[in-house]
Amino acid sequence: MSIQSRRERERAERHQLIVTAARELAEAEGWDAVTTRRLAARIEYSQPVLYSHFRGKEAIMKAAALEGIGELAERLRAARQGEPDPAAAMRAFAAGYVEFATRQPALYAAMFTLTSDLSFGTADSPDTLRAAFAEFTATVRPFARPGVDLETLAETFWAALHGLVALDGSHRLRPGRTADRLTLLVDRFLC
């Protein structure tokens, strides 16, 4: 009992160690630099150990992405609940989203541009993803109009934010105007 539980605990710790190391390495040098060899060296184990925890590199990225979505949801909830006024809440919400993505671009990429499955608002999603999407619907609800589906509005708002983050992060928009674009976008969803 005791010995087996210790092993399970060590295993869980190493699982987390892998994900954390992958995130750090990706944030420092990009996901291309996260090779299984470098990752194994970083956690001071041999390569095959990774495969006793994850099916492969993609699974590691997916685990990191899921972790990131959980953290994003918490961040968004704090931003939303920090402002009593719905409009102010939405502004804080959007700013929080952009800041999260800007501060951890590699993690954000794993969450929404590199990983292919890992949905968000679909029905068969894990709880973490559902909860994250719920932050969007909650933020957007005060501005829903009759005849418009609430989830459709939330999806659209999310997509618009994601577009800003994605294009800005790949330097496709003029630098230094991120805030302008964000306020412009949010205003469009407020009116």
Add this chain to the structure above:
Amino acid sequence: MSIQSRRERERAERHQLIVTAARELAEAEGWDAVTTRRLAARIEYSQPVLYSHFRGKEAIMKAAALEGIGELAERLRAARQGEPDPAAAMRAFAAGYVEFATRQPALYAAMFTLTSDLSFGTADSPDTLRAAFAEFTATVRPFARPGVDLETLAETFWAALHGLVALDGSHRLRPGRTADRLTLLVDRFLC
């Protein structure tokens, strides 16, 4: 003279052949399937020939992306000019954008999610990119309000469209509601 020009012509044809083959292969099986070996086999040349035309695989993708941006610009211009009313033009424009991305997802990915450089509205862009971005500013101009920068508005509109396309294309939004989201988004930029 004649002989050299023939060689240059053949070279240009092969250049185009490579890009076309890459696009076809990518559209059929994704960019991961576009290996230099398969691509070389497809154009019935050996691998190193690719490197006498392009610096590497990334350069080939970039060439395909640039070609795609040119085609997108033409598509957008047609959609925009096909409708005299500014609002209708914007709707057609947005629908054209989404349709282009949906019909050629791999090409779109090369244009705006995989390739990292290749900007669009920045000052030092090639003419093709500038022209494409100009389609956005032209479409959005009738709805610009005093105090809002026109290019900022265009960038934001583009980003929002891109977000819809990107998330929808990776199955992160509920299927079958693409049109709803699009009209909702465009309405926000019309009012």
Add this chain to the structure above:
DNA sequence: ATTCTGAATCTAGCAATGCTAGGATCGGGG
């Protein structure tokens, strides 16, 4: 205390990738 057992871990290797060096080949010019 010693041997057995099974899990945990590593070494070594595979096929596939992007890319390159070197030689072969082939056509045009002398």
Add this chain to the structure above:
DNA sequence: CCCCGATCCTAGCATTGCTAGATTCAGAAT
């Protein structure tokens, strides 16, 4: 008819993700 230079291919490199087999080591049983 021969040479020369551009063109093209064969062969190979290092690196990638991933896996099979051997090895080691901790705990159990005698």
